[in-house]
Amino acid sequence: MSIGRTLWAIPEGFIPSQSLKDADRPLVSHEAACILNAGDTEAHIEIRLYFVDREPAGPYRVSVGARRTLHLRFNELMDPEPVPLDTDYASVFTSDAPIVVQHTRLDSRRSEIALMTTIAYSA
Amino acid sequence: MSIGRTLWAIPEGFIPSQSLKDADRPLVSHEAACILNAGDTEAHIEIRLYFVDREPAGPYRVSVGARRTLHLRFNELMDPEPVPLDTDYASVFTSDAPIVVQHTRLDSRRSEIALMTTIAYSA
């Protein structure tokens, strides 16, 4: 089983600093890249972040094992630098094995949650 | 009329265990794969679920008749094992006839509902 591509982009990115006060982890505002590696070799992925008015950040490096998924929260990317909050960004993923990437945001700035998702763009 | 592909992936998957207390079935938190078989032969579909830290589950087997749609809720997949709640997963669909797959989540963990959808990734 092999499905996917090795180059993906998500133009939308924004991590609000506000969140539900009583939220446990699943309900904390977050932006995620859900990555599927359905193949039989580990995928080594580099992520670069693009901004409005500065040069890109990264590469951030993550690995997804063979036949595994990783639901990566952007606010947990720390090395080489944390993702700034309340700031527009975009992201590009390059992998050495085919993956599929889906973008999801859960927003709990108000008392209720809002959700959005899309399959990322692959080239 | 034939439209679609035979291999589809949805990297995002998460079924919250919480839900609206007074919800009837349409408003219970659920994650669905809406499958369309617009062709003239029944589609036999195998679904495999991928996780963060274990080998895949499945195959789950569903059929969609010729010129029919099936709005499959992941929490109704029981054989060979139920889909774990509050757990990140991803899914891959293989079919013996062309289908189109759309991913939808309705989330009613808070008092209001949130919705998200995307056409799945096809290879």
Place this chain on the structure above:
Amino acid sequence: MSIGRTLWAIPEGFIPSQSLKDADRPLVSHEAACILNAGDTEAHIEIRLYFVDREPAGPYRVSVGARRTLHLRFNELMDPEPVPLDTDYASVFTSDAPIVVQHTRLDSRRSEIALMTTIAYSA
């Protein structure tokens, strides 16, 4: 300017019968297919609806003028038959000129609204 395809599918479809009590038209629960015809000839479109347990309905016929958009609400399709409420369905669009189709649902069954959207699947 010509952009798009002539065959599109939306596997997800569900029009809730409930809605905000005080809603004016923009906030009434609805499911829409936003159609763009950026070309220089009128597009004649046939829509077929697919169900879980009966043969397809349609064709419904709509036209979108050259260089025009139509944000079609499924609950306004009446001929040859209205779209049933609280019922899972899917839709296929065939056009004699290239179009682009985007699926959107606004849901106001609870006191707040929920939104979802995706570009439809094109073949």
Place this chain on the structure above:
Amino acid sequence: MSIGRTLWAIPEGFIPSQSLKDADRPLVSHEAACILNAGDTEAHIEIRLYFVDREPAGPYRVSVGARRTLHLRFNELMDPEPVPLDTDYASVFTSDAPIVVQHTRLDSRRSEIALMTTIAYSA
């Protein structure tokens, strides 16, 4: 690094005139096109808006620098004319360099927010 296409379409467009009364800028109702230019040359982009019952508006012109992103709010497009509120529209983007476009709406007409997003259609 080069990723993307030079022609993009978003059939859905609607800017509600209502919004949260106490909203600061991130929570004001808006419809955005998030544009990523991951390449090494500035992208010059023309945007045309399509309507239900009149000829298209534009071109609006924006630029996105090399290795930059722009999260463009449609309600900030002013030249040659502002985007009408409470009006259905669609949009087409043409660029002289590869870009990726993602459509997002944040809706705060009610007291809570709703979100939706999709990668735009590329030809």
